[in-house]
Amino acid sequence: MTTGSKNAKNKRLTVPQFAARKGGEPLVCMTAYYTRMAELLDETCDLLLVGDSLGMVLYGMDSTLGVDLEMMIRHGAAVVRGSKTALVIIDMPFGSYEESPAQAFRNCARVMAETGAGGIKLEGGQRMQETIAFLVARGIPVMAHIGLTPQAVNTIGGFKTQGHGKAQRKAIIADAKAVAAAGAFATVVEGVPEPLGAELAKVAANVIIGIGASAGCDGQVIVTEDILGFFDRNARFVKKYAEAGHMIRKAAAEYASDVRARKFPGKEHTYAQRDEKSEG
Numbered sequence: 001m002t003t004g005s006k007n008a009k010n011k012r013l014t015v016p017q018f019a020a021r022k023g024g025e026p027l028v029c030m031t032a033y034y035t036r037m038a039e040l041l042d043e044t045c046d047l048l049l050v051g052d053s054l055g056m057v058l059y060g061m062d063s064t065l066g067v068d069l070e071m072m073i074r075h076g077a078a079v080v081r082g083s084k085t086a087l088v089i090i091d092m093p094f095g096s097y098e099e100s101p102a103q104a105f106r107n108c109a110r111v112m113a114e115t116g117a118g119g120i121k122l123e124g125g126q127r128m129q130e131t132i133a134f135l136v137a138r139g140i141p142v143m144a145h146i147g148l149t150p151q152a153v154n155t156i157g158g159f160k161t162q163g164h165g166k167a168q169r170k171a172i173i174a175d176a177k178a179v180a181a182a183g184a185f186a187t188v189v190e191g192v193p194e195p196l197g198a199e200l201a202k203v204a205a206n207v208i209i210g211i212g213a214s215a216g217c218d219g220q221v222i223v224t225e226d227i228l229g230f231f232d233r234n235a236r237f238v239k240k241y242a243e244a245g246h247m248i249r250k251a252a253a254e255y256a257s258d259v260r261a262r263k264f265p266g267k268e269h270t271y272a273q274r275d276e277k278s279e280g
Contacts, residue, residue: 001270003087005131010084010085011085011086012083012086012087012118013047013085013086013087013118014083014087014118015087015118015119015141015185016154016185016201017023017240017270018046018047018087018185018186018207019185019186019206019207021046021207021218021219022206022207022208022218023218024206024218025060026217026218026219026220027046027047027207027209027219027220028045028047028219028220029045029047029048029209029219029220029221029222030044030045030047030048030049030221030222030224031045031048031049031050031051031053031054031221031222031223031224031225032048032050032079032083033050033054033057033058033078033079033084034075034076034078034079034082035053035060035078035079035081035082036078036082037079037082037224038078038080038081038082038086038088039082039083040081041086041224042058042082042083042084042085042086043085044088046086046087046219047086047087047088047089047093047124047209047219048079048083048086048087048089049089049090049121049221050075050076050079050089050090050091050117051091051121052064052070052072052089052090052092052093052094052150052151053223054067054072054075054233055067055071055151055224057223057230059071062121063119063150064094064151064153065094065095065151066098066149066152067091067093067094067155068093069092069093069096069107069110069111071089071093072091072092072093072111073090073110073111073114073115073149075090076090076111076114076115076117076139079117080116080117084139085116085118087119088115088116088117088118088121089117089118089119089120089121089143090111090115090117090124091120091121091122092104092107092111092120092121093151094110094151097131098124099153100131101130101131101134101135102134103123104131104134104135105134105135105138105140108120108135108140109138109222113166113237114138118141119140119143119185120135120140120141120142120143120144121142121143121144121145121188121255122142122143122145123145123146123149123150123152124145124146124149124175125144125145125150125171125172125174125175125176125178125179126145126171126175126178126179127180128144128179128182129178129179129181129182130182132144132179132182132184133181133182133183134169135173136182136183136184137183139248140213141185141189142182142183142184142185142205143187143209144155144179144180144184144186144187144188144229145184145187145188145190146175146176146179146187146188146189146190147162147163147172147189147190147191147192147213148160148161148162148173148187148190148191148212149190150190158245159191159235160191161192161193162191162192163192163193163196164180164193169196172189172192172196172200173196173199173200173203175201176189176200176203176204176208177204177205179206180204180205180206181205184206185206185207186206186207186208186218187206187207187208187209187215188209188210188211188221189208189209189210189211189213189271190210190211190212190213191211191212191213191237192212192213193253194213194214195214196214197210197213197214197216197217198214198215198216198217200213200217201214201216201217201218202216207219209221211237212235212236212237215219222238223238225244226238226240226241226278227240227241228240228241228242228244228245229237229241229242229243229244229245229246230244230245231245232245239273253267
């Protein structure tokens with residue numbers, strides 16, 4: 001880890017510090033949904049994203065649409081407790097911000113107050129420009145999310161890459177510029193062709209964080225459980241750095257074998273009986 005990766009005084013990275021890293025050393029972002037994972041990732045990551053992907057990763061949902069505000073607040077607070085130096089950003093769930101800027105502010109303010117997070121993330125480009133500006137003007141840092149937006153899965157017809165045709169490419173570039181102009185300190189760009197991801201990092205004034213985009217982005221974000229190998233199948237843009245799923249199955253099988261053979265618990269895992277005199 002280079003000296004530029006974290007604050008020298010070991011303080012939590014702020015939104016302005018994160019934003020100032022555009023064009024410099026790539027920013028490292030990973031998802032975290034609970035305290036222990038946040039503790040493990042905090043030393044390495046510049047940003048921990050409490051993504052609404054927790055609906056699929058932790059709760060077995062088919063999409064993120066079933067995630068509600070209470071879930072995001074509970075998990076967000078847990079991640080803040082487990083981290084010390086990483087900037088923590090929390091996803092706003094579907095239906096919690098789209099109705100109006102006032103609705104968005106009310107729910108975002110609650111998330112910020114009840115979790116202690118450094119900011120929120122919401123999906124949408126040009127259509128969310130007014131809302132982003134409204135939130136930023138009232139003290140809520142916003143990370144935008146364009147390209148493949150999972151909360152729009154029913155509108156775009158599934159988890160499909162975006163930006164292949166001229167019209168889509170033009171629209172995504174316009175989205176990136178619009179959210180940056182509205183004050184979003186960073187934008188997640190998901191599931192776009194590599195040349196488009198690289199171009200967005202050049203034309204957008206704010207930090208561009210890629211996921212299934214381009215190594216030319218200002219940083220990358222990934223679902224932690226994906227790169228740890230929790231799942232047998234992953235998206236094309238996922239590189240597995242561990243095989244935790246296999247390790248868990250193996251450990252569980254060995255434990256089960258020991259239990260059934262009465263090898264566990266052994267004497268070293270149990271407590272000896274003490275008489276009343278020794279207790280006194």
